[in-house]
Amino acid sequence: MNKWLWTLSGIVVFLGVWTALSLSIDNAILLPPPIAVVRGFVLLLRDGTLAGDILASLKRVLGGFAVASAVAVPLALAMAYWQPIEFLLSPVITFLRPIPPIAWIPIAILWFGIGDPPSYFITAIAAFFPIFLNSIAGGRAVHAEHIHAARSLGAGPRALFLRVYLPSAMPHIATGLRIGLGQSWMAVVTAELIAAHSGLGYMIQANRLALETSLVMVGMCVIGILGAGMSGVLDVLERVVLVPWKTP
Amino acid sequence: MHDAVELEDARCAASVGADWSRPSDPGRNRMNKPALAWPNVDANAVPDHKLARKVRGLGLGRIDGTNLSMRFAGRTGMVTALDRVDIHIKSGEFVALLGPSGCGKSTLLNLIAGILKPSTGSLTIDEKPVDGPNPGCGIVFQHHSLFPWMSVLENVAFGPRMLGKSDPVGTARTLLALVGLEKHEKAWPTSLSGGMQQRVGIARALAIYPPVLLMDEPFGALDAQTRVMMQEELLKIWSQFNTTVVFVTHDLEEAIFLADRVVVMKTLPGGLKHEVVIDLPRPRAPAIIKSERFNAYRSEIFEIIRDETLKAFRPTS
Numbered sequence: 359m360n361k362w363l364w365t366l367s368g369i370v371v372f373l374g375v376w377t378a379l380s381l382s383i384d385n386a387i388l389l390p391p392p393i394a395v396v397r398g399f400v401l402l403l404r405d406g407t408l409a410g411d412i413l414a415s416l417k418r419v420l421g422g423f424a425v426a427s428a429v430a431v432p433l434a435l436a437m438a439y440w441q442p443i444e445f446l447l448s449p450v451i452t453f454l455r456p457i458p459p460i461a462w463i464p465i466a467i468l469w470f471g472i473g474d475p476p477s478y479f480i481t482a483i484a485a486f487f488p489i490f491l492n493s494i495a496g497g498r499a500v501h502a503e504h505i506h507a508a509r510s511l512g513a514g515p516r517a518l519f520l521r522v523y524l525p526s527a528m529p530h531i532a533t534g535l536r537i538g539l540g541q542s543w544m545a546v547v548t549a550e551l552i553a554a555h556s557g558l559g560y561m562i563q564a565n566r567l568a569l570e571t572s573l574v575m576v577g578m579c580v581i582g583i584l585g586a587g588m589s590g591v592l593d594v595l596e597r598v599v600l601v602p603w604k605t606p
Numbered sequence: 607m608h609d610a611v612e613l614e615d616a617r618c619a620a621s622v623g624a625d626w627s628r629p630s631d632p633g634r635n636r637m638n639k640p641a642l643a644w645p646n647v648d649a650n651a652v653p654d655h656k657l658a659r660k661v662r663g664l665g666l667g668r669i670d671g672t673n674l675s676m677r678f679a680g681r682t683g684m685v686t687a688l689d690r691v692d693i694h695i696k697s698g699e700f701v702a703l704l705g706p707s708g709c710g711k712s713t714l715l716n717l718i719a720g721i722l723k724p725s726t727g728s729l730t731i732d733e734k735p736v737d738g739p740n741p742g743c744g745i746v747f748q749h750h751s752l753f754p755w756m757s758v759l760e761n762v763a764f765g766p767r768m769l770g771k772s773d774p775v776g777t778a779r780t781l782l783a784l785v786g787l788e789k790h791e792k793a794w795p796t797s798l799s800g801g802m803q804q805r806v807g808i809a810r811a812l813a814i815y816p817p818v819l820l821m822d823e824p825f826g827a828l829d830a831q832t833r834v835m836m837q838e839e840l841l842k843i844w845s846q847f848n849t850t851v852v853f854v855t856h857d858l859e860e861a862i863f864l865a866d867r868v869v870v871m872k873t874l875p876g877g878l879k880h881e882v883v884i885d886l887p888r889p890r891a892p893a894i895i896k897s898e899r900f901n902a903y904r905s906e907i908f909e910i911i912r913d914e915t916l917k918a919f920r921p922t923s
Contacts, residue, residue: 404825496884501750503747503749503750503751504750504753506719506721506739506745506747507745507747507751507753507810507811508741508753508764508768509738509739509740510719510720510740510741510743510744510745510811511741511764511765511767511769511810511811511814512741512742512765512768512814513764514768517768521764522753523752525753525755525756526755528755535915590880601755603754603755603756603794603795603796604754
């Protein structure tokens with residue numbers, strides 16, 4: 359059997375078990391069958407609300423992720439090169455890092471109210487630490503031989519940074535971006551459960567209150583599929599653009 | 607060649623972006639172009655290899671080290687890696703630094719390269735004090751020699767590019783042809799065998815026509831057969847460039863085969879022990895290692911180095 363057959367079997371078995379369970383429970387509020395979820399999906403697609411929620415969530419994730427990347431990568435590289443910056447920042451970072459993004463939600467609502475701004479804040483916090491910590495590792499991953507070789511070939515400080523330090527750090531940065539985006543995606547749903555009036559998280563919460571379990575599951579499935587899709591896009595980006603020289 | 611076939615296979619097998627999981631398919635990246643490729647490549651330009659002769663003609667690459675010491679703080683106090691070394695290397699000379707580990711041969715090389723600064727003493731190349739790694743000295747290391755994020759061609763073109771030379775890519779092609787790797791210019795360095803990688807490393811170091819070439823056990827990680835071929839090839843290349851070469855090794859035969867002069871180093875503390883001028887005719891073919899004179903040099907140096915290896919192996923004092 360080839361790998362596609364195995365993969366397909368896995369999906370079929372999963373859907374089969376789900377269907378069997380929902381038939382035996384026979385309660386659409388506790389566990390609707392997959393077909394009900396598909397019907398719900400089509401319904402939400404037709405009335406256009408699903409697309410709106412997806413766009414709202416994606417916008418928050420990408421916004422927060424972009425801000426986190428723009429801050430975390432340069433800061434981490436600076437920290438890896440100049441030790442004073444490391445001494446300056448590491449106590450604060452060590453202290454902030456264990457605080458889960460969810461714990462920031464009450465503060466985020468106090469500071470930014472309800473809607474987009476607190477969600478951007480939460481997604482940025484969630485993406486920041488994976489990107490930051492991996493980028494520090496990246497900043498330290500450069501081989502002394504590469505620096506010596508580059509200098510002996512006439513590279514100045516600018517070329518050293520752009521053509522030696524940065525590419526050396528890139529595999530780690532790419533890993534950080536991948537993890538950061540995943541964390542950010544998980545955080546946006548959490549944030550929207552509480553602090554927003556749109557988005558997939560809000561949609562799940564609203565349908566839970568309405569006891570529309572099949573629509574709750576539509577939201578969950580869309581989150582799963584989009585999350586996998588984003589990580590896939592980033593994976594391709596990593597292999598083609600960021601670190602094409604690395605053999606997996 | 608075996609390697610070439612492997613590479614071509616990898617290219618054919620490469621598939622891009624079919625699925626998003628991360629399968630272990632080592633060939634998949636080879637087809638993509640390097641991320642930092644440079645535009646405006648002139649494929650037909652061939653640069654002037656006369657630069658090599660110019661380096662020779664000017665008599666550059668003279669190294670003078672006087673009273674060089676290198677001390678640094680170790681766990682049990684100050685360690686003297688190098689103790690008051692005087693070394694003078696003529697322009698175009700091939701000198702091998704030979705000795706057991708801990709004799710400071712790599713330290714001495716790194717001093718000449720400007721990677722380390724001596725604790726005492728003075729070091730000049732062509733009467734200019736050495737102050738940091740600079741384009742006057744090409745360096746070839748044993749490990750991590752090439753930039754893995756650049757294609758083979760871009761690795762070799764890096765030096766000429768940094769120095770603002772005209773047609774860096776053409777220069778790189780000439781140098782790659784010189785080491786027989788012109789067909790692999792688009793490959794990533796990690797897709798090449800160890801021997802091929804070191805040939806690229808040599809080509810890259812020579813691409814800026816440095817008066818001095820420093821080599822730190824460049825063939826140390828290669829298998830015995832490849833090693834012998836690399837030594838021969840290095841001599842061929844050197845005969846075209848005639849740069850000064852300082853070659854660190856712990857392989858006695860390698861030192862004799864390659865060098866005009868073998869500097870045997872001592873341990874505890876590191877320093878120079880003895881020098882042997884290798885008066886073997888050039889060009890040298892591998893058969894020379896069976897000659898009587900080669901054997902005489904081998905026995906002579908073996909005796910000198912044996913004491914030092916014992917000392918390093920079983921420190922008494």
